[in-house]
Each structure stands twice: as structure tokens, then as C-alpha cells.
Amino acid sequence: MASLTDHLADLVADVDAALLFSPTSSFYERFADAEVEVVVVAPDNDVDAETFVELPLPFDNVKDRIGFGIEGAMDADLLAEGDEVACVASVFDGGSDAVVRVTVDEGIHTGIYDLFANSRAEPSVIRDVFEVAIELGQKGQKGKPVGALFVVGDAGKVMNKSRPLSYNPFEKSHVHVGDPIVNVMLKEFSRLDGAFVVSDSGKIVSAYRYLEPAAEGVDIPKGLGARHMAGGAITRDTNATAIVLSESDGLVRAFKAGELVLEIDPEEY
Numbered sequence: 001m002a003s004l005t006d007h008l009a010d011l012v013a014d015v016d017a018a019l020l021f022s023p024t025s026s027f028y029e030r031f032a033d034a035e036v037e038v039v040v041v042a043p044d045n046d047v048d049a050e051t052f053v054e055l056p057l058p059f060d061n062v063k064d065r066i067g068f069g070i071e072g073a074m075d076a077d078l079l080a081e082g083d084e085v086a087c088v089a090s091v092f093d094g095g096s097d098a099v100v101r102v103t104v105d106e107g108i109h110t111g112i113y114d115l116f117a118n119s120r121a122e123p124s125v126i127r128d129v130f131e132v133a134i135e136l137g138q139k140g141q142k143g144k145p146v147g148a149l150f151v152v153g154d155a156g157k158v159m160n161k162s163r164p165l166s167y168n169p170f171e172k173s174h175v176h177v178g179d180p181i182v183n184v185m186l187k188e189f190s191r192l193d194g195a196f197v198v199s200d201s202g203k204i205v206s207a208y209r210y211l212e213p214a215a216e217g218v219d220i221p222k223g224l225g226a227r228h229m230a231g232g233a234i235t236r237d238t239n240a241t242a243i244v245l246s247e248s249d250g251l252v253r254a255f256k257a258g259e260l261v262l263e264i265d266p267e268e269y
């Protein structure tokens with residue numbers, strides 16, 4: 001056993017902080033006299049931790065969960081680049097059963113935490129829209145690349161700053177993103193022009209909206225045009241988040257407050 005214990009000691013040697021993912025109260029209390037900074041990362045602060053980072057989603061994938069926790073802690077200035085962190089998490093349902101050592105580097109900060117935690121729309125709505133955009137990017141429409149623009153949150157204001165290009169197939173419906181049938185509809189309608197407008201709670205408010213943001217143009221990557229410009233600008237005019245799939249380069253991008261905050265290649269997702 002000596003070598004296993006030694007390895008565990010090496011794993012946690014000289015860390016700057018311990019991140020406890022969803023600890024039980026009794027487990028958390030054992031860290032009361034810890035010499036390192038202890039940060040609790042969980043959906044809720046059930047243990048009344050002094051330093052707490054809220055996980056906007058539970059994240060079944062442990063790597064994602066740890067990545068989000070670290071980004072959240074960086075967002076709150078609890079961690080900085082170069083820090084060594086011991087993450088204590090549950091992989092199976094057996095409580096805190098794993099220790100993962102992570103060096104905080106620039107690569108870990110993708111902006112995805114901020115996107116989920118600090119958007120107006122519910123985190124699960126942002127996630128569901130992302131998933132539709134990523135699936136569309138992977139498969140296209142009948143094998144052909146397709147573009148799409150989703151404006152999520154602050155829907156009333158977005159509707160005021162846009163106009164219909166065609167009849168709205170979601171006019172009298174009360175359907176929500178994340179529902180498998182609705183996702184099929186969204187993919188079907190993505191062949192046509194304009195943007196989808198989604199409410200804070202995930203209701204599909206409209207398809208075929210032509211965005212007319214008052215905001216001036218925003219900086220968008222070279223080679224991209226009106227779809228990305230309109231998507232970016234509407235997020236400066238409103239508190240919405242725009243999620244854009246590019247037909248030309250196949251990437252999914254997110255804009256908030258007029259800034260490009262995330263760029264994902266659906267093929268690598």
C-alpha cells in the first residue's frame with residue numbers, strides 16, 4: 001500500500017487550493033483546518049461554505065464538471081493561471097471518491113462558464129440551444145452544411161428589434177427547446193432565412209426573424225458576414241445571447257454584450 005499512499009500524497013503536494021465538488025457536510029467539515037484554500041463547487045451551497053462556486057449544471061462528465069468549476073473559480077478570482085489545484089469529486093455515486101490534480105492554464109479558460117452562469121436565459125436553455133447548433137453543425141441539413149442563428153433570452157426586446165421574414169410557425173405554439181420533436185423542427189426550419197428567437201425559459205418565440213439591431217457593427221472574425229454581424233449586434237442592444245452556426249466555416253460561436261465569447265468546432269465536440 002505504501003506506493004499508493006505515496007502517490008496520493010504526491011497528487012496533493014504543494015497545491016494552492018482544494019476544490020471540493022458537491023461535498024457532504026461532514027466531508028466538508030473535515031477541511032475546516034486545512035492549510036490550503038478550500039473552494040466548494042456545487043449546484044447549491046448546502047454546506048454553507050465561505051468560498052463557493054455555483055455549478056450552473058450538474059455535468060455528468062467529470063472532466064467538464066472540473067473544467068467548469070475551475071473556470072468559475074477563476075471568474076471569482078479564487079484561482080489564477082499557474083495555480084495547482086486538487087479537485088475532489090464524485091465519479092460514481094459513492095461520495096468524494098476521486099482526486100484529480102490540475103494545473104490552471106490559459107487553455108482551461110474558454111469562457112463557457114461565464115456564458116452559462118451569467119446569461120439571462122436559464123443555463124439549461126443555453127445548453128439545449130448549443131446542442132441543437134452543434135448537432136446541426138455535425139450533420140448539416142441532408143448532408144449539406146447549413147447555418148443557423150439563435151437569439152436566446154430577453155425575447156420581448158429582441159422581437160422589438162426585429163421583423164418577420166415569413167409567417168411564424170411557432171406563433172400560437174407553446175413548445176420548448178430541448179424537446180426532441182422541437183429540435184427536429186428547429187433543424188428543419190434552419191434551411192430558411194433569419195433567426196430563431198428563444199425566451200429565457202426556452203420557449204420558441206419565433207422563427208424567420210430578420211434582426212435589425214440599432215447597435216453599431218461589432219467585431220466579427222474575417223470572412224463572416226451579415227448573420228454573425230446581426231447576431232453579435234443584437235446582444236449589445238439587448239440582454240440576449242446569440243448562438244450562431246456558420247454555414248461557411250462550420251463553427252458554432254456565441255456572442256454576449258456584443259463580444260464573441262466562445263468558438264466551438266462541432267466536429268471536435
Ligand SMILES: Nc1ncnc2c1ncn2[C@@H]1O[C@H](COP(=O)(O)OP(=O)(O)OP(=O)(O)O)[C@@H](O)[C@H]1O
Pocket residue numbers: 146147148149192193194195209210211212223224225226227228229230245246247248249
Ligand atoms: N439581420 C439578419 N437577421 C437574421 N438573419 C440574417 C440577418 N442577416 C443575414 N441573415 C441570415 O444569414 C444568412 C447568411 O448571411 P451571410 O452569408 O451574410 O452571413 P455570414 O455571417 O457570412 O454567415 P455564414 O458563415 O453562415 O455564411 C442569410 O441568408 C440570412 O438567412
Ligand SMILES: [Mn+2]
Pocket residue numbers: 223224225226248
Ligand atoms: Mn456568409
